[in-house]
Amino acid sequence: QVQLQQWGAGLLKPSETLSLTCGVYGGSFSGYYWNWIRQSPGKGLEWIGDINNSGSTNYNPSLKSRVTISVDTSKNQFSLKLRSVTAADTAVYYCAKPNTMTSTYYYMDVWGKGTTVTVSS
Amino acid sequence: DIVMTQSPDSLAVSLGERATINCRSSQTVLYSSNKKNYLAWYQQKPGQPPKLLISWASTRESGVPDRFSGSGSGTDFTLTISSLQAEDVAVYYCQQHYGTPLTFGGGTKVEIK
Numbered sequence: 001q002v003q004l005q006q007w008g009a010g011l012l013k014p015s016e017t018l019s020l021t022c023g024v025y026g027g028s029f030s031g032y033y034w035n036w037i038r039q040s041p042g043k044g045l046e047w048i049g050d051i052n053n054s055g056s057t058n059y060n061p062s063l064k065s066r067v068t069i070s071v072d073t074s075k076n077q078f079s080l081k082l083r084s085v086t087a088a089d090t091a092v093y094y095c096a097k098p099n100t101m102t103s104t105y106y107y108m109d110v111w112g113k114g115t116t117v118t119v120s121s
Numbered sequence: 122d123i124v125m126t127q128s129p130d131s132l133a134v135s136l137g138e139r140a141t142i143n144c145r146s147s148q149t150v151l152y153s154s155n156k157k158n159y160l161a162w163y164q165q166k167p168g169q170p171p172k173l174l175i176s177w178a179s180t181r182e183s184g185v186p187d188r189f190s191g192s193g194s195g196t197d198f199t200l201t202i203s204s205l206q207a208e209d210v211a212v213y214y215c216q217q218h219y220g221t222p223l224t225f226g227g228g229t230k231v232e233i234k
Contacts, residue, residue: 045171046225047222047223047225061222099176106218107173108171111170112170113170
């Protein structure tokens with residue numbers, strides 16, 4: 001059974017860059033589109049984007065201008081960077097695995113535990 | 122974007138009674154070629170990530186109690202808990218995976234009356 005372990009800085013100042021990493025353990029890494037999702041009181045669950053092992057990405061248009069998702073296949077890890085953060089980016093950030101390799105339209109069947117990110121001056 | 126609207130925002134149900142949660146999508150999530158509804162339901166308890174309960178609108182995941190059931194097609198969907206147990210207190214979310222960006226409903230909080 002795949003497990004996802006995530007880590008990164010939890011307290012940022014406005015204008016800084018959020019940086020999180022998710023490690024994939026116990027299952028296949030290749031072939032899936034690995035996801036970042038965030039959850040804030042104001043906007044609920046929001047899909048940020050995904051990446052596959054070849055580095056192909058899809059981003060939510062609402063965040064696309066500030067987001068970069070990258071992959072390190074040698075470590076079975078993928079990362080999220082969100083630039084120029086504001087208080088509105090305060091949320092719990094999750095990494096998640098999709099149910100299928102065969103589509104870019106999927107639901108999530110495994111989630112990381114979440115990282116609380118607070119943006120405050 | 123496909124907008125997912127859940128109702129009610131919260132509900133309180135007596136132990137052993139039925140809980141019904143609704144989810145409506147702003148456009149169909151029924152894929153005509155395979156007749157599948159691209160709709161999933163999740164349960165989230167405090168301090169935990171969402172847990173997948175139901176996929177394809179009505180397929181229960183392995184290990185999910187059979188008191189949970191999903192129904193509906195096209196744009197209107199329902200999650201039913203047939204006999205509410207104390208451990209079912211949680212927030213429930215629907216998610217469409219018919220189009221990008223993937224989108225979620227706003228959640229329905231289920232409590233014990």
